[in-house]
Amino acid sequence: MRTFDYVRVENTSAAISEAAKPETRFLAGGTTLLDLMKLNVERPAHLVDITRLPGLDTIEVSTDVIRIGALAKMSKVAAHADIMDAAPVLSESLWRAASAQLRNMASIGGNLMQRTRCTYFRDPGAYPNCNKRNPGSGCAALEGINRNHAVLGISDACIAIYPGDFAVSLVAFDGTVLVRGKVERRIPIDEFYLLPRQTPNLEHQLSPGEMIVGIEIPRVAALKRSHYLKVRDRASYEFAAASAAVGIEFEADGKTVRDVRIALGGVATKPWRLRAVEEALKGKPIDEATLRTAAATAVDGAKSSGHNAFKIELTPKVVARALMTVGDIA
């Protein structure tokens, strides 16, 4: 691997000023970055260790908002009693991700920055052609083995999947990414991630020198009645074949939908909110048939690249089941 400098910073302003140097990466849990460095995909010149920054690992659940510091560990958030009670989907999407060992290391901020698992992206020695690594060089995945590539949000330049789970929950529930750089910014999570279009090398809204310091999730009624369903061949420790973060709020009659939230993981190039499906369900009483009909449109616009055609079949069923679960009709 390339030789690199390593510096451990003690406060956020030092971190931000260090990060202004070219070819710099923040190092937190290291569960993605170190992997990618070993694979020669990431070749930073400087690593800024932010794990000792004070005050960034807090978890606060107040009446109207949930705030999670960027350095909170995935395992801590997943097991936090107030989170589990107020926002099951957040806890579930965390503990269904990765393995216990990885969750003990990985930070929430780093989780948002997790990069794709596209095997061609991760094999630069054999596949120099990757628009994400080398813009304009082409895409080896389009006609390669693409069983776990995206069917939604793709372009002819890139079909790499967004691999994470937690951000899918955040997208369903309008989370906000708190960013500190020269100025402080609040970026709605749905805007934080970028579609690949012709620039798959650009994955998010962060500029060099900017650092995620936390996330916020507004507490809405549907969050209390929420669920993360992750479907995969292996029972644990595998990326989703398809997943859904959902939440529902009923009218006083207990069956008519007042509010519903749905986002997809494992099928799109970014966490994928299903606003049209949500709108189709609002104001309607739910039963299995209604949910299946509405969920069928979850894959509108989806396109198979060959091996991943099954995701188009699978996704509506995952959405429907997740909604049935929170609607108590599973």
Place this chain on the structure above:
Amino acid sequence: MTNNKQLELNRRTVMKLGAGVAAVAGAGVNLAPNAFASEPAATKAASLGSRVSRAEGPLKVAGKARYAIEQKLENMAYGVTVQATRPAGRIVNIDASVAKALPGVIDVYTFQNTLKINKPTVYSKGGGATEEFTPIQDDLVRFNGMHIALVVAETFETATEAASLLKVDYEDGDAILDINDPEAKPMLIEPMGVAWGDAKVGLDNAEVKIDVTYTTAREYNVPMEPHATIASWENGKITVWEPSQWVGGARSVVAEFLGIDIENVRVISPYVGGGFGSKIGAHPHVGLACVASRQLNRPVKVSLTRPQTFTGLGGRPATRQTLSIGASKDGTITSIVHESWNETAIDEVHVEACNNVTKIMYATPNFSSRLNVVPVNTVQPGWKRGPGENPSAYALESAIDELAYALNMDPVTLRLANWADVDPSNNMPWTTRQLREAYAAGAEAIGWWNRNPAPRSMREGRELIGYGMAAGSYPMIRTPSEAKIVFHTSGQVEVLSAATDMGTGTYTILAQTAADYLGVPVETVTVRLGDTSLPRSALAGGSQQANNLTGALVKAAENARTALVRLAASDPKSPLQSLKLPELTFEKGTIRPTRRPAGGISIAELLKAVGKDRLEIEGNTFASGATEDMKNAADRSFAQLKGATEGSVSAHSWCAQFVEVGVDEDFGTIRVKRMVAAFDSGRIFNPKLAESQWISGMVMGLGQTLLEEGYVDQRDGRTVNANFADYAIPVNADIPEIQVISVGIPDMQATALGGKGVGEIGVVGVAPAIGNAVFHATGRRIRSLPITLEKLV
């Protein structure tokens, strides 16, 4: 790509190889008839057969067991291999100038700056190698992922960085990448075919027929400990630390790689982090480490990364099998017609003996089976737990289930209706075959007779529930071996063998055996393994080692008892010297006057009395006239291996696997809810260890059935999921409650102590049992492995 003339030559070699494999498989080679007792020896203590925990377990858990690659040597250099990114063609040039300029880089070896590595002799030609390929000897690209360079540097990190800086120019060649490629040229391995009766006529006249094709994916062994080696050349001799299932074989391969006398090679393998067949042969990277160490005159460590292990050595090849079974309406099988194809390297032959179970499981008057290999541009495939038997049972036992449904018969009843009283492939009697007992015990334990046999008839919520079963077998092979016992005045007893312990429990059962046959506490026995300087042993492979070694050790123990009594009677300083030989008895670790139980002395007391520091006693299971050449051959080749039909009896382990699955009706995800299997592995030396072996085989079978598949990019032959995230093997959450039941009885015709194979039978039959359960649950017959969700969604 090889030219036509070379290819023709290769094909001829291949045919010879095929014949060689068959010859080895069928060879009955000398083993002393008296190596086998006619009755089980009476155990003198309760040790053998008890649930003793693994001797080396605490060391491993505490991180104190130092594996081969963890040896710390002075002045060690680090070698990193570079692997091809094309499947075929030639390397025009490798520009290593940038890499060599990196500070800390010692040298870069390629075909243009080569170090000679001689071709080793493969096992089918009498050697210890599992592939002939040696890297950096020519410009030919045989497969994507083959080693094409070795970068050696002062640190692993520098070598890794330099490896990424090589510029390789290729000239593309045509590649065959898939067993189903229409351009592929399958080759019949005629000597391994089996036929009797008239299979075609038998099939044509059958009242009920099924005609099916089953396939399995390319699989990898992926042991937890990746493949890696340290070679240390010093003054014309070399020491190699290598995770090995067979140090004797590795020793001969290293001697051949280097072209030096085998006496100058020592291979050490103290602990092995799993192998499952992939550490039987010393693979090409070992050759690179050895020649680099000789060239640089310093130790060189070559450690494959996990992705590199996928093409640094082969796993189980992809297979395709066709099976036609004919039966009368009452369920009597009248004919079986079988043919298989497995992929092999483009210029080497690996035969997956897909008829090993097919040809022995059921009585049928007519049978034919043909095996084919399909050369493709892949690393030479190898052995993975239950090679041959595993895919063989998958196709056969799935097809039998299909036949049962076609006949509207219960699958267990159908199997019993076609019970083979003798080995149908040669009419030899079985040694022991407790398969009826296995069916009964397994069926009872899982509640087989309480299920509703109709497909898609059982459910729990949104899960479809299914039950499935299958049988399996594994042949009992044996090789004569040696063992040595060293008695010390401290009371400690050492047991020595070159054999290795892959984590299966060799250390433990040898201690138990010695304790048992010497009548000493098991805590006083120390077992030393995994070193070619120790007494010769065959490989830890083919489920033979426990029986080979316990047999040899019992011989050593018997020799020791005789020698100790003689010493006591003859040495002038012995306290018992006044007594004559017939008046002395060896019992519970003491030598005593036969008529006076209280007057004995311990082994240590005897040694002290006669002034000996130590006493070394050997034993072996060779024929009495065995020459040194024969003993070496047993240690370094398969020449002394006895097949399953030695002595005109047919010896096999047997199993009956039963599973319950739940299949999500929307998602197609399969969760195995229970696994029960009953095994006939003969006498069990340590139930705790045997059960662990069976269970681990079943876990591996679950992975094969539901998860494991190497994805090969059909444009360039690259294995694109060569890592543990994308090549999924089972995790704890996939594994349900597993119940294993021993139904075996001591088989004194099979082995000296009555044991049969344990290590591989556990995986055989798992895949068809799960596949049959998926059919029962869903009504859908999936005929290709793995059964991933897209096949059911």
